[in-house]
């Protein structure tokens with residue numbers, strides 16, 4: 001999310017105001033951000049309406065797309081790109097939540113935590129300036145409970161819920177070693193029994209609990225009378241339903257209906273991949289795009305054929321073998337003799353075009369994420385909470401850097 005030193009955090013009436021503006025913007029331009037260039041061939045539907053923009057984007061290199069990926073609003077492309085970029089940027093502006101002064105923490109608290117994870121945890125914790133001092137933290141989908149320990153190091157009670165028993169055991173071990181009185185419980189938060197773990201005296205916190213998992217917390221915490229909670233969501237597309245289930249009455253009334261694919265858009269921002277990882281991802285995508293050309297020819301149909309994610313070792317195989325194996329997996333007819341080298345080359349060309357065409361879609365990544373966060377904020381408001389929404393860490397520390405703070409007096 002673009003954070004501006006002068007941009008305010010969102011609260012009170014501004015939550016609904018911004019939601020309505022984003023809702024209108026996203027609805028108006030759905031034809032630009034819904035279609036995924038990866039699955040459309042030879043053209044993406046919006047190209048007929050904006051031929052100059054399409055030609056310009058298609059002429060750019062893969063390196064251009066990579067450089068522009070995290071800052072699509074800076075791309076000097078033909079209309080309507082700059083106008084949309086300016087609108088998207090303005091609608092996504094959000095201030096940083098005020099931070100508590102740096103506390104004096106025992107150094108050993110951070111020793112078992114990877115560096116970037118610790119930065120996220122510390123930044124999250126420093127934003128929790130609730131009016132009433134929390135007595136009992138509940139770390140929701142806690143992993144090893146690093147966040148909970150950072151919050152409870154001053155002696156408050158801590159319960160950590162997590163469904164992976166290995167993480168529960170490691171977490172309990174770490175808490176005991178650090179002298180923190182924590183209860184690490186193996187619990188599937190989606191199970192009916194999860195409701196019994198929540199009490200009014202708890203202050204639940206959830207850092208990067210995926211889709212349904214944090215939504216479940218919002219429901220249970222408000223039902224069980226929790227006075228305050230803090231949630232930084234992620235993976236909006238990890239849901240059981242086939243479509244997004246809006247939470248607030250305002251979003252339920254919206255004509256914007258989101259598929260799982262749509263919900264993946266905010267997650268397409270990559271800030272963490274290293275050079276090797278990026279090369280591997282590019283190679284995998286170029287091969288998929290080349291295979292897509294082939295499968296359209298073999299099946300005699302101009303339709304994208306979804307393929308499963310494949311082990312990285314497949315990329316070490318010659319391209320012909322890759323295609324033949326994938327064709328067998330998808331039960332396609334025999335591929336016969338092909339100019340494999342030329343086909344693979346076409347995959348790379350297509351990758352450069354797809355990535356550049358995606359820059360238009362990427363303009364809507366942040367507006368859509370903020371729309372989703374505001375739906376959660378409005379839901380909590382309807383449940384009687386005062387809600388503040390802002391960033392808690394930098395995008396470089398985590399692209400999922402938005403935090404919802406809710407308190408009920």
Ligand SMILES: C[S@@+](CC[C@H](N)C(=O)[O-])C[C@H]1O[C@@H](n2cnc3c(N)ncnc32)[C@H](O)[C@@H]1O
Nearest residue numbers: 141142143162163164187188189190207208209
């Ligand atoms: C992205 S991690 C976040 C962990 C921790 N909050 C942090 O920021 O380090 C999500 C965690 O949710 C846990 N999880 C996934 N599904 C769950 C479920 N149904 N019930 C409880 N925990 C779950 C995973 O095992 C994982 O530890």
